[in-house]
Amino acid sequence: MTPTLEQLAQRGNILMLVWGAALVFSMHAGFAFLEAGSVRKKNVVNALTKIVMDWSVSTLIYFAIGFPIAYGIHFYKPVAQIIGDADNFNFIHFFFLLTFAACIPAIISGGIAERAKFGTQVLAGGIFVGLIYPFYEALMWGRWSDQVGALFTHIGGAAFHDYAGSVVVHAMGGWLALPAIIILGARLGRYRSNGHSDPPPIHSIPYVALGSWFLMVGWFGFNVASAGKLSEISGLVAINSLMAMVGGVVAGALASKNDAVAMYNGALAGLVAVCAGSDKYHPLGAVVVGVVAGLIFVKAFTLINEKWRLDDVLGVWPLHGLGGAWGGIAAGIFGNVVFGGQGGVSFVSQLLGTLLCIAIALVGGFIVYGILNRTMGFRLGAKDELLGSDLTVHSSKAYPEEVF
């Protein structure tokens, strides 16, 4: 029973998307361990728990509200007795795009670590995944993308281009985190009254590395399966992701004198930045995009945490917020033919689309976190924060067997 060519192509689409979805799902293990390694031991269980809870709430809300908003496809009608090809594709398409949507709370989580209330954080994540993220997604990737694309083409000469989500996913997450970080305030003791900055030593470099590895490996699913259909799969996207990643590592190493956290985050910065134009760059252009992203991460981490004193624990605004915005803009530069790119991009459109994302994220973030902060409260009580969320929220230490 050989399937027809059309059937085989459709099954190939599903295989590619489920391969990609499983890889991007594994990136959430990466978010979990990246945060678990970057906080203090008293908040490790909390870090590991938040990510799986955010994922679960995201799944239910994106299924019920977010995906229908973005793509106009909902699953409320009783599933047809015999599921057809279109249904199967919609299901797997939902799964793949969920793995993107669920990055939003996972990104924010790292910025507000060690001091946010569990319930408030989960609820805010649900609101973003259900409403704000899919609204921008609808504009750029979804049901209104044709009209928005026409508008941007009218203004800038080409539609806004974000192949795999530098802006739609990462900038959105990173710029939503900024209001949360501002509203929450720094961890107790993070900045001394005498002006001294006192970053608490982190729990585990191996967990930071493990988290980064899950993210780095999974990212190839993130970017490559963004082709959407097997017939559109692109080797260029893979190699550009690779080149930007290693550019970020090298930049992170040079800017930090071989600091492990900077190098592993440099890799991630390169990957954040390359998403938007990964189908457009020359591989050497992708290296440059990654190098710049790695440098932005190292410098802006100091800016937000030492100069502005906002206490972005994992540096998610430098990493996803600035890295993603840089990626959106960079696609309008290095995607052009003059830089060896594939062309069909507009700097003006990229800039406008990126600024629109930032504006939506900042407004949405301040409104949602502001309201939640005044109603249910966003910040842990001081005693709970000092004891750590592991004991006060989850009733368990990370290493229960340890006596101290």
Next chain:
Amino acid sequence: MTPTLEQLAQRGNILMLVWGAALVFSMHAGFAFLEAGSVRKKNVVNALTKIVMDWSVSTLIYFAIGFPIAYGIHFYKPVAQIIGDADNFNFIHFFFLLTFAACIPAIISGGIAERAKFGTQVLAGGIFVGLIYPFYEALMWGRWSDQVGALFTHIGGAAFHDYAGSVVVHAMGGWLALPAIIILGARLGRYRSNGHSDPPPIHSIPYVALGSWFLMVGWFGFNVASAGKLSEISGLVAINSLMAMVGGVVAGALASKNDAVAMYNGALAGLVAVCAGSDKYHPLGAVVVGVVAGLIFVKAFTLINEKWRLDDVLGVWPLHGLGGAWGGIAAGIFGNVVFGGQGGVSFVSQLLGTLLCIAIALVGGFIVYGILNRTMGFRLGAKDELLGSDLTVHSSKAYPEEVF
């Protein structure tokens, strides 16, 4: 040299199955770390070692005996000088199904942790993978499945349906573990003579989480590649696996007040339960299946460990035994058209098939463990148990550099 359509379809089958097999193989890393995190430090090396040894013995025995029993295909004849398409498919089919078979000792391992003899456990696992598991597999998936299907259709109106192994794999493993747990008895000091229950604090929540992540991610290979052929790959299976998983997380969180172990095991409970009907449920039906499985896990964990005082260390009977049985039965409920399912299932057949599995597992488990217990002994000596298997069986602590 473009392959023909038939060749391409066959190669697509192999690609799907090797993708799935690699993912399910990675689930065994999950079993290893789930157990390593859930025991005491003195048995961490033992946990990590058992899984890789069980895997290896399972491979050799399932190759030599189990797979031929289940499917009538053996590899003893000299391989044809030129391997053909059918051979290549058989090879990869074997690998994929081995990754299921080898779950049996891996499941049992978590229930009998910290007190079983290494050699006895490995031998028992080999017997199950070589004889008992493939016997039931032959009935439900293998060489006798047509006849058994006809019989069940005669009795219940439809064949027993277990798409990805809630019953064939998980219930079998979980119910084989029960006799082992009963015969072994609880760990020394687990229950005090004054009646007090004293669960030893576990080693590492991060390892529990890491193990769960490997299992959660790998499960999408487990369920989706159970299509067997690329032409049968189903987006519905993927989304239902997802929905049951998150249902289990939410249920675990609510039933335990955000306990990390309950949430991560809740995810696994949902996944265990969804396997059987993952190609049949409406996604919302899958959520319900997962929620119930998560609740069963939390409640039955207390039942077996606190009320019955059997000391199922990881809760494998609640997770795989009850979760798998619930999954088998649930397929006969939520798989029906009235619940938005795809239909073609029978509650009676599902119940009978599940009970048959439980009966085989209990009888087989008591016989095998009973005989081994009387002949070679099943339980570690008290001194070895107190010192821990790491030093007494493997001559190494988990963290050799540590001085205490």
Next chain:
Amino acid sequence: MTPTLEQLAQRGNILMLVWGAALVFSMHAGFAFLEAGSVRKKNVVNALTKIVMDWSVSTLIYFAIGFPIAYGIHFYKPVAQIIGDADNFNFIHFFFLLTFAACIPAIISGGIAERAKFGTQVLAGGIFVGLIYPFYEALMWGRWSDQVGALFTHIGGAAFHDYAGSVVVHAMGGWLALPAIIILGARLGRYRSNGHSDPPPIHSIPYVALGSWFLMVGWFGFNVASAGKLSEISGLVAINSLMAMVGGVVAGALASKNDAVAMYNGALAGLVAVCAGSDKYHPLGAVVVGVVAGLIFVKAFTLINEKWRLDDVLGVWPLHGLGGAWGGIAAGIFGNVVFGGQGGVSFVSQLLGTLLCIAIALVGGFIVYGILNRTMGFRLGAKDELLGSDLTVHSSKAYPEEVF
């Protein structure tokens, strides 16, 4: 819009290769954790950092020099404005082969751990990935493989056969490590002046296991995607990899009385050895190849570290050097029809090709490390070594929060 059969086949090639490349990339997480677990706590950050830095430098150098040397394909010309199928295939082919090339410094890293200068090691790795590895790769797999194949056929009756790199990758890496180990000398205190051998207790068995799991799982991408094209994908390769792996585990267990490190490295030894003939062996032949490799690892680990006193920390010469050489030779034995193999191999050619690799590696290794040792220095200062690279090179302990 159904793609044509040819297009679908080409997209299938890309999907298979990016699936494989992502898996082999994840093996580098394995190298990182295998080393992080096998050193002392004071060098854990260094281990984790070296691998990602080596990977990054390898990517840039293999892109710029190595891949063009091996295959005559370079990417310096401006990418065509519209990327075609051939370009996309070249890109993904580069990525997949890079994941192999970057194994060279990752393999060496484990042998010279805890005492080599960071910069020198990275530079040496770059030279190997840029020049020496691709030279041998060009002979055996690349642009000169037809001529070399004809020569070997003339001498031995068949071309040198190395399906997935037992020799090209592993023996090359392991035999390049030997000169490095010899030139560096043993770690301070590794061998006492009174003749006593004093191996320092390692950091973490769980990290060793974690590293091995990443490697074991990823290896199925390494070997199976070595098909290069989807139409050549082989179930035999998958099953043979599996059988050799478990043969190595069982051999490692028996030869070491269930030592965890020996079992996990035994798995890797089996996988190293099976690569060359994985498309040729009967599955039972593969078991034998793996068993022998596991025994070689255990015995040669003692030989190099206890008898020769060279201090190969992870045993990379026994594992990759001897295991890879054994794999090259074994393909000329068990690949033959008389052992149930597929035939078309020559013992003489396998022996010659393996010896050629060893010769190139030894000569290249002594020259490169010798020159670097005299110019920029290869060995850490004694004080830095005693304090550990984490603090002296990377300014961070592995667990910064720990006070001792």
